[in-house]
Amino acid sequence: MTNWISHVGRFAIALAAVAMTAKAAAQTxxxxxxxxxxxxxxxxxxxxTGGPYxxxxDDAVWTISGNSLASKTYPSKEAFMSEVIRPFNARMKEPLxxxxxxxxxxxxxxxxxxDAAGTARDGRPYVNSYAWILTLKDxxxxxxxxxFDAHAFDDLWTRVTPASKMVQRKAS
Structure with missing residues (x-):
């Protein structure tokens, strides 16, 4: 009986090891x-040709941390795109x-x-450093x-008037 229990114990340990290996492989x-x-x-x-946006x-939550003029939590893709990304792009002459x-x-x-750089509509460069923490699902x-550097962002945001047609355009 003891020998049988010993074999069952070893089998259980081996099975657990296989399961842990499979889980680790899936996570990798x-x-x-x-x-x-x-x-x-x-x-x-x-x-x-595209980008992270x-x-x-559709229900993504995007938080801009810190104290920039855009710092807050945006509760959806559309809120973030319409309040930040489209107005930002409308301030740019050349893309970021x-x-x-x-x-x-x-x-x-x-x-x-x-880092990201581009040219604003007023001809001046926009340069900033970023760290994004992104959670993915499927x-x-x-x-x-x-x-990001709030000073660089706020300078662009207040200095450059957005091209109105770009701000109103919906993302495809």
């Missing part, structure tokens, strides 16, 4: 997929181009550290926290 796969998803979006943004779920320093991944969370961004 998710981590790799999340990193690749954000990397592709940042590359598309740099190339002018394309990945936002990101330069990624690094992407850090932990499970469903990707931290993107990057390849979509569902939660974001953004950190």
């Amino acid at each position: 796969s998710d981590v790799d997929a999340n990193r690749a998803t954000i990397a592709r979006a940042m590359d598309a943004w740099a190339a002018g 394309d990945l936002l779920a 181009i990101p330069s990624v320093h690094s992407l850090y991944v932990d499970g469903d969370t990707v931290v993107a550290h990057f 390849g979509r961004i569902v939660r974001a926290f953004a950190f």
Whole structure:
């Protein structure tokens, strides 16, 4: 009887080890997929063919941390796009181009550290450094926290009047 219990115990331990290995492999796969998803979006943004905002779920919550004029929590993709991204882009003569320093991944969370630069409608450069903490679910961004230089952002926001037609345009 003791021998049978010993075999059952070893079998249970082996089964648990296999399950843990399978779970670790699945988590590694998710981590790799999340990193690749954000990397592709940042590359598309740099190339002018797309970007990370394309990945936002309709109910994504985006928080701009700190004390900039745009700092608050936006409860949906549309709120964030209409209150921040479209008005920001309407202040730009040339689009913002990101330069990624690094992407850090932990499970469903990707931290993107990057600089971005473009030319404002008044001909002056806009340059800023960013850190975004992005939570993904099924390849979509569902939660974001953004950190950046509020002084650079606020200077652009107050100095440059947005082109009105761009602010009103809906995102596709």
